[in-house]
Amino acid sequence: MSESQSYRINIAIDGPAGAGKSTVARKVARALQYIYVDTGAMYRAVTLKVLESGLSTEDDISVGSLANALDIVLLPGAESQLVHVNGVDVTTQLRSLEINRNVSYVARLGSVRTRMAELQRRMALEKGVVMDGRDIGTHVLPDAELKVFLTATPKERAQRRFLELDPEAGITLDQLEKEITERDRLDQEREIAPLLQAPDARLIDSTGRTVDEVAEEIVQWGLAATRTILAEEK
Numbered sequence: 001m002s003e004s005q006s007y008r009i010n011i012a013i014d015g016p017a018g019a020g021k022s023t024v025a026r027k028v029a030r031a032l033q034y035i036y037v038d039t040g041a042m043y044r045a046v047t048l049k050v051l052e053s054g055l056s057t058e059d060d061i062s063v064g065s066l067a068n069a070l071d072i073v074l075l076p077g078a079e080s081q082l083v084h085v086n087g088v089d090v091t092t093q094l095r096s097l098e099i100n101r102n103v104s105y106v107a108r109l110g111s112v113r114t115r116m117a118e119l120q121r122r123m124a125l126e127k128g129v130v131m132d133g134r135d136i137g138t139h140v141l142p143d144a145e146l147k148v149f150l151t152a153t154p155k156e157r158a159q160r161r162f163l164e165l166d167p168e169a170g171i172t173l174d175q176l177e178k179e180i181t182e183r184d185r186l187d188q189e190r191e192i193a194p195l196l197q198a199p200d201a202r203l204i205d206s207t208g209r210t211v212d213e214v215a216e217e218i219v220q221w222g223l224a225a226t227r228t229i230l231a232e233e234k
Helices: 021-032 039-053 060-069 097-107 110-123 136-140 154-164 173-189 211-233
Strands: 010-014 035-038 072-075 082-085 129-133 146-151 202-205
Touching (some): 010 021, 010 136, 010 211, 021 035, 021 039, 021 129, 021 211, 035 039, 039 060, 039 072, 039 082, 039 097, 039 129, 060 110, 097 110, 097 173, 110 136, 129 136, 136 146, 146 211, 154 173
Parallel strands (some): 146 202
């Protein structure tokens, strides 16, 4: 193993819903032998529990208390990251249409973002993490050595999400595109840690590109960033 492969940095991948962040980040982490952290799954887990509890997604205090009481653990899985909440595997419940429609409302609450950012920073303390979300490079890990902003057209992102949903979900592709556009607006306009491209983030438009192509580009950027840091330290 070369020096640039043994030295570890943190990689932040941000972008809107359906841009392919999770799939790409997982491949990048696997290629670099890093730890993958799916922050979106953490917000989805909180949303699941909020809906199960019957709480209002606008009740910052109650939802924050619930989020603080949750034990959220991310584990590697064969195809995707496994999410356990209070010892129970909830992974298969997190991509439902109901979660899709409510997660932005839960994620914009200050109490929830504070709690999740605290957990996420803790996960990245030892370096060697690929973390994806919407505010990683701007808020959670502003000192990440490599930042990427991954996007795609709303139509392409809607098509990707459409394929993830249960065929019985009862929603058309056009409806999903409208919902994704609205979610973009909510994420971009929230007061706390909105969806933004960090000034020092590299932009990738994944429209029409394969996951492997995008992941390999980020891997090469990661290796180059590592070599640069090592050269500066000598």
